[in-house]
Amino acid sequence: MDQRVLHTKQALTTALFTLLQQQPIERITVTALCQTAHINRRTFYIHYDHVSDIFDDYQIDLAQEVAQALTGQHASTVQLVATFDKILMANLTGFQYLCLSRQHHHLIEDLQQMLFETLCDNLLTNQTPGTAQLVLSSLTAGLINTYIYWFSHPDTITYQTLVTTNQQLVRTHLALLPQ
Template sequence: MDRRVKKTRTAFRQALFALLDHKPIDEISVSELCRQAGVTRRTFYIHYDQVSDIFSDYQEDMAEQVTHAIHAGKMDPDSLLTIFDQILMANFKAFRYLCQHPQQSDLIPQLTQMLVETFASQLIAGRPAASQQLILQYAAAGLINAYVYWFDHESTIDYGTVVKTNRKLLASTLAQLS
């Protein structure tokens, strides 16, 4: 991607995330977004049709980051969880918004499925049996749902507790694979 295009899209994303702190995406106008980004409406329409397209574009980029990171090589569950946590924290505002507004997101089911596939490829030789597939689905959905729960209860649960608990739960769940 051209450097100027990347810079413009980054400006739109940053503006969108700043505005999302104060209002839902469906209440953000193109004019308001452009003012926040310091970019003209004409430039906006060169790249996007509507405000929600910025978020869709961002979801695709985040999914690519996760896919690239978790397919980097053979890893154990702890390493996979560490990578997932790093990506989450690097994309904190967007991920929190997705978790708190699941109707806006295709990313959560997509991340869950990516985790299932990654766990299967990294932890099971060959095609998983039906019971193993169920365990993998349970582990991935539980991991994602733990973050969703945390974002709704940030004032009562600290991030360290989430990470520590996820490690324990993931290890005990994946131990059922054998």
């Protein structure tokens, strides 16, 4: 992808997460988004039809990076957690606000569903539905909830504790998957 396109999309994503701190996604206008991202409306419409499409792109990028971490030659729980963490931390303030805001709960649910589907697609290639999906559902809910808890208790949980806990959470859940 062209560097200008990447730069534009990243600027729009950053602007979206900034604006989400002030209002729900449904109330963010293209004008406000473009002003915050320092791009013109025509550029926006070259890439997107709606403001919510930016969040959809964010989820797709997250899914691709998680899938890549799962399918790499050296895929490990440490790498998976590091990949997930890196992507979320790239927009820490906005993601923190999403996690703590009740009005954006549906976006967190969408993110959790995307993570679940990505894990299923990459880890359950030859398994029948059942126990494995329960394990991965628990894992994805747990990962998202550890971030929500960390954001809600910044003085009691360190970042390193969060990372270590998430690595143990992933390792334990993956050990539960039927062979």
